[in-house]
Amino acid sequence: VHPASDSGLSINRHPYELRKAGEALIALCGFTPKYYPPETVILRQGEGEARTFLIESGWGMVHRDLSNGARQIVELPISGDVVGHFTNRALRHESFSSVTDLRVWEGSAHAFSVALADTNFVGDFIYSSVARQRSLLGERLADIGQRGAAVRATHFLLELGLRLERIGAARSDNYYCPLTQSVLADTLGLTAIHLNRTLRETREAGLFQFRRGHVEFLDYEAAVSFAQFDGSYLQG
Amino acid sequence: VHPASDSGLSINRHPYELRKAGEALIALCGFTPKYYPPETVILRQGEGEARTFLIESGWGMVHRDLSNGARQIVELPISGDVVGHFTNRALRHESFSSVTDLRVWEGSAHAFSVALADTNFVGDFIYSSVARQRSLLGERLADIGQRGAAVRATHFLLELGLRLERIGAARSDNYYCPLTQSVLADTLGLTAIHLNRTLRETREAGLFQFRRGHVEFLDYEAAVSFAQFDGSYLQG
DNA sequence: CGGGCGGTTGAGAAGATTCAAAGATGGTGG
DNA sequence: CCACCATCTTTGAATCTTCTCAACCGCCCG
Numbered sequence: 429v430h431p432a433s434d435s436g437l438s439i440n441r442h443p444y445e446l447r448k449a450g451e452a453l454i455a456l457c458g459f460t461p462k463y464y465p466p467e468t469v470i471l472r473q474g475e476g477e478a479r480t481f482l483i484e485s486g487w488g489m490v491h492r493d494l495s496n497g498a499r500q501i502v503e504l505p506i507s508g509d510v511v512g513h514f515t516n517r518a519l520r521h522e523s524f525s526s527v528t529d530l531r532v533w534e535g536s537a538h539a540f541s542v543a544l545a546d547t548n549f550v551g552d553f554i555y556s557s558v559a560r561q562r563s564l565l566g567e568r569l570a571d572i573g574q575r576g577a578a579v580r581a582t583h584f585l586l587e588l589g590l591r592l593e594r595i596g597a598a599r600s601d602n603y604y605c606p607l608t609q610s611v612l613a614d615t616l617g618l619t620a621i622h623l624n625r626t627l628r629e630t631r632e633a634g635l636f637q638f639r640r641g642h643v644e645f646l647d648y649e650a651a652v653s654f655a656q657f658d659g660s661y662l663q664g
Numbered sequence: 665v666h667p668a669s670d671s672g673l674s675i676n677r678h679p680y681e682l683r684k685a686g687e688a689l690i691a692l693c694g695f696t697p698k699y700y701p702p703e704t705v706i707l708r709q710g711e712g713e714a715r716t717f718l719i720e721s722g723w724g725m726v727h728r729d730l731s732n733g734a735r736q737i738v739e740l741p742i743s744g745d746v747v748g749h750f751t752n753r754a755l756r757h758e759s760f761s762s763v764t765d766l767r768v769w770e771g772s773a774h775a776f777s778v779a780l781a782d783t784n785f786v787g788d789f790i791y792s793s794v795a796r797q798r799s800l801l802g803e804r805l806a807d808i809g810q811r812g813a814a815v816r817a818t819h820f821l822l823e824l825g826l827r828l829e830r831i832g833a834a835r836s837d838n839y840y841c842p843l844t845q846s847v848l849a850d851t852l853g854l855t856a857i858h859l860n861r862t863l864r865e866t867r868e869a870g871l872f873q874f875r876r877g878h879v880e881f882l883d884y885e886a887a888v889s890f891a892q893f894d895g896s897y898l899q900g
Numbered sequence: 901c902g903g904g905c906g907g908t909t910g911a912g913a914a915g916a917t918t919c920a921a922a923g924a925t926g927g928t929g930g
Numbered sequence: 931c932c933a934c935c936a937t938c939t940t941t942g943a944a945t946c947t948t949c950t951c952a953a954c955c956g957c958c959c960g
Contacts, residue, residue, distance in 0.1 A: 442831045487842055491850070501851040503797070504824070504843070507831050510793045528842045557746045558794050561739070565801045572808045573853025576915075588740070595678045595743050606723055606764045607740070608938065614727070615737040617809025622916055624940060640925085640938070812947075844906065858948055860908060876906075 446484065446508050450533040453482060457543045459535030464526045471512060471524040478520065478537035481511040486530035492522050492570045495656050500570040512537060521661045522566055563661045572617040575655075577626040580616050582635060583655040585643055590659045601645040608640065682720065682744050686769040689718060693779045695771030700762045707748060707760035714756065714773035717747040722766035728758050728806045731892050736806040748773060757897045758802055799897045808853040811891075813862040816852050818871060819891040821879055826895045837881040844876065 453459035461484070464470055471479060473493055481488075483505050490503040490511060502522060505511050511524055567587070571580045589600035598604060607615075613623040627638050635654060636645040645651050689695035697720070700706055707715060709729055717724075719741050726739040726747060738758060741747050747760055803823070807816045825836035834840060843851075849859040863874050871890060872881040881887050 489847065489851075499850045500853065501847065503800070504851060506827065507833065509797075527847065558798070561745070562794070562798065562801070564739070565798070565805065569801065569805060569808065569853075572805065573850075591742065597743065610938080611725065611737065611763065614735045614809075615725075615740060617736065617805075619917055620938090621918085621940085625916095628940085846906075855949055856906090857908085857950085861948095864908085 442508060446482075450482060450484065453533050453535060453540075457535050457539040459533045459540075462532055462534045464530045464532070466526055466528050466530075468526045468530075469523060470526060470530075471520070473521055473523040475520055479512060479534060480537045480540040481524070482533045483507055483509050483511065484531040484533065487527040488524060488530055489527055490522050490524050490566075492566060494570060494574055496574075498574040500573045502566045502569055521563070521658075560662070567661055577616070577618055577622060578630055579655050580618070581612070581623065581626055581638075582630060582651050583657055584612075584616060585636060585638065586645075586651060586655055586657045587659065587662065589643065589645070590662055594662065601648045603643050604641060605638075605643045606641060609638070612638070678744060682718075686718060686720065689769050689771060689776075693771050693775040695769045695776075698768055698770045700766045700768070702762055702764050702766075704762045704766075705759060706762060706766075707756070709757055709759040711756055715748060715770060716773040716776045717760070718769040719743055719745050719747065720767040720769065723763040724760060724766055725763055726758050726760050726802075728802060730806060730810055734810040736809045738802045738805055757799070757894075796898070803897055813852070813854055813858060814866055815891050816854070817848070817859065817862055817874075818866060818887050819893055820848075820852060821872060821874065822881075822887060822891055822893045823895065823898065825879065825881070826898055830898065837884040839879050840877060841874075841879045842877060845874070848874070 450459070450461070454461075459480075459482070464486075470481070470488070485507050488505045488511065489501050490505065491499050491501045493499050503509075503511070504527075512520075564587070568584070571583055575583065586600070588605065589598070589603050592598040592603050593600040609623055609627070610620040613620040616623065618626070631637050631646075633654075634646050635651045636643060651657070686695070686697070690697075695716075695718070700722075706717070706724070721743050724741045724747065725737050726741065727735050727737045729735050739745075739747070740763075748756075800823070804820070807819055811819065822836070824841070825834070825839050828834040828839050829836040845859055845863070846856040849856040852859065854862070867873050867882075869890075870882050871887045872879060887893070
């Protein structure tokens, strides 16, 4: 029933490999071991410095604090997990706090990303791709977990517009979009029917129109403000 | 208002850099350009082969199809996005389909991961860490987007138990857990009050107990079946 | 002993889903 | 060119889920 407990191997292997990884980070990227007491904010959302952590022991949490006071916890990292492998181009829209006593290896995200990605073009390209993807997922988790249907839909379509604009495919406030309401609903974690009603509301509120094949923001500023949208998590 | 449209630069840079990336993938990892018509399932959830894609043009979707018929769309990749950079140890619990006509560079995930991570221990360690993290997020998105409170809580605590067991820190059906109900609620996208009621239900249903500091499954098999839990997405 | 935090409960309101059905829309074959 | 079909969209009504507000309990710690 519990495969891992059948053999002592996996139990003993973990601390050894973890220590090896920690030592490699110290040697190659200038990391240092650190300790944090419970309930400490280790990395604050929006902070300037980019740091990366490998957890030795204890429990932490990576969370996104919304302006309305809600909080979405995105990850609950434990021993062996890596937190914050993002270059400084990728933003820091998430905070990292300890839950219990926490021991980590900690260092500059930049040194880390160099050691990881300096070898070739592919590595660099992919590294920032993964970082951005991870960013999007954190934001979407906050969307679905903490925001109501209208805000959620608005927020997502603003994000999509910005992504398209970034690659030069469209204007962020007026773009081609081949998604059906059913696909959009499954993306947002809503019923197609409820999404439809929600779209009517945002349309009648003068925020945006979503028709098969086309998204048009009627009042972009109002939509940004309504959804508390800050697209900086798309950078990098 | 729309920074990117102020200069033609970003509009023109994207296709050039993208082609460069595609050519690098062809040269270094044996990728090939491919075309898919709309509404095609390109990579089916649970399929044996591990493939990686760089999107040239068109719209795709990465989705997780649940056994109850619900579907959570995890990503909507567009030009320049990378899909499926997971080693074959990391599972394939997600499908990849085209939405519109889709042109991609496509190849073996294994060749890709070798080119990315063969250089040093850190790269390899981090690569699988990111892949696993990405896996967890996809699953949690499905949790919050598609499953009710009771299933969601059960599913998450089963996952947490397996993560702890994998690092040799606990039994998956009976483990120390320092989270308050409030923290768990913010993780699951629920109110602490509603989570509390939900925990009472699962307790009275004989599935598991969650007390401050301790999680204990009363009937592990029943919980697995209730939550339709399949932990294979944690591998790798 | 008192305060604070976490947990528990109740009642009413808001949000989202389900089921059912009808109106648009675009593409295909006759 | 039109009729028809499938798919997408829209609407209504009833129901269920989840949230909000308010209050109380219990325990640990100072």
